[in-house]
Amino acid sequence: MIELDETDRRILRALAEDATQSAGALGRRFGLSQPACWRRIRRLEEAGVIAGRRVDLDAEALGFSVSVFLGVKLATKGRVGLEQFERAVTAIPEVQTVQHVLGLFDYRLKVVARDLPDFERVLRRRIMTLPGVGNVEANVILSEERLPGPLG
Structure with missing residues (x-):
């Protein structure tokens, strides 16, 4: 350190x-x-303290007015199931973040869409058809604030 x-x-x-x-x-x-x-x-x-630099895009300014957190529980687990799911979900452009988590769900995804019908299309045609997907819970983001990090 x-x-x-x-x-x-x-x-x-x-x-x-x-x-x-x-x-x-x-x-x-x-x-x-x-x-x-x-x-x-x-x-x-x-030293790895600065892991990279990035540009934060404003999704709404780009026409994506809906952001949703999805909790995804896999029906089939195991190393192969996790790897297949991760490889497939990261190929979906509307999926902005993929987090492998402990708890009720196996993954937490942040998904952006143009509107609710567009989100429904992404959910039904892309996410629900991924390998191993079991239960999914959606939470529409009403507002989001960026909090300062650990140095704030």
């Missing part, structure tokens, strides 16, 4: 808010030179 000082934590918080910030801009903000800030970021990447 890597030791983080307060400057590392401030850099991580800033990058979590906006990963497009340059090392120069972050350095100026936190009283570091561009090379010193870049070295810190590189060290955090090499």
Whole structure:
């Protein structure tokens, strides 16, 4: 485990808010030179603290106004069943997140759709026909807030 000082934590918080910030801009903000800030970021990447950078797309702006969490319980379990399900579900573009979980369900999926009829189509034609699918429970997301991570 890597030791983080307060400057590392401030850099991580800033990058979590906006990963497009340059090392120069972050350095100026936190009283570091561009090379010193870049070295810190590189060290955090090499240690696996920064696992990657991504762009968050606004699903609604792209025409996907419905988001649903699905709990999926597999009818058939075992390593082969899990692998088949995971391979098939990750090929569905409307499925944004696949989480293998403990509890009542085996998987939790986040699915986006243009509207409820579109979601019903995705559920019936794509998800319910996946290998091993047993019970499914849908929870439509009414609102979603992004909470700060563990450094917040």
